[in-house]
Amino acid sequence: MLQRLKLTVAYDGAAFAGWQSQAHRNTVQDTLEHAFQKISGTRIRVHGAGRTDAGVHALAQCAHVDLPDRRLSPERWTNALNSTLPPAIRILRCQFTPQNFHARFSATGKLYRYRIWAAPILPPLEFGRAWHISSPLDVDLLKTAGKKFVGTHDFAAFAANRGKKEQDTMRTIWSVQIRRSGPRIAIEIAGDGFLYKMVRLMVGAMTQVALNKMNVDEIVGWLKSGHADGSRFVAPAKGLYLVKIWY
Known part of the structure; x- marks a missing residue:
């Protein structure tokens, strides 16, 4: 009987072409699957909680795999994977879960952080x-x-x-918290789910307002109509971090 293993994964997104497996591209999912194959000798599919874009980082992405046996404990899987993976990916924790757990479909919410350096010079x-x-x-x-x-x-x-068009574009944002410490600005957005590039488009609109290039009423209008009147601004991927996933 297959044993389901949950992974908590951190990675530096700058080194990868996103999470999802792609032909002839360096992705987080492919790198994890190669590590599992090297350790177990068999191909094991990695299922992620979400697909981060190229350049997006993760402090605690979640994934699961189905193992053919329980020869290794979760702690030994953590050590074996980290000794095989490149330094840009770390397994923070492994744990066995029931078969009905699914990294993507069992998730009830996510927390993202967007980092801005607001100063003339970037260290x-x-x-x-x-x-x-x-x-x-x-x-x-x-x-x-x-x-x-x-x-x-x-x-x-x-x-x-x-x-392809999203079937359901209704989402609930629980909170948007903004903290500033000197030139560092952190925007934390928590919600029950996120559409493709949704956080980066939200941050893009927020910063356009903060730069006096857009009126805040435009955001309200776009949310009411479901349509953006005029050009949208997508914040760069490098500032985005997947911080937490709730189950």
Whole structure:
């Protein structure tokens, strides 16, 4: 009987072409599956909780696999995988779960963090870790814009097209919290689910408001109509982190 193993995974997204397996591309899913095959001698499919884009980081992505046996304990799987994987991916924890657990479909919510460095000069160690905005950013306007997203709305105007239209674009945002410490700005967005590039489009709109390039009422209008009137701005992938998944 197959044994289901849950993984908590952290990775530096700059090194990968996203999470999802792609032909002839370096992805997190493919790298994990190669590690499992090297250890077990058999191909094992890795199922992730979500598909992060190229350049997006994860502090606690979740995934699961079905193992053919229980020869290794969860602790030994953690050690074996980390000794096989590149340094840009770390397994934080492994644990056996019931067969009805699914990394994607059992999730009840997610928390994302978006990091901005708001100052004329970006320190080298922040390169690839935050979005550098050198122009003055009005944090009060940023917070005002963020509050407009809280609640249940049609987020069709804040979703990118993956090649087919989303059947359901209603989502509930539980909270949008913004903290500033010197040039560091962290935007944390929690909700029951997110559409393709939804967080980056939300942050893009919020920053446009904070830069006085967009009126906050436009966000309200887009949420009511489900349609964006005018061009949308997608925040760069490098500032986005998947922080937590609730089950």
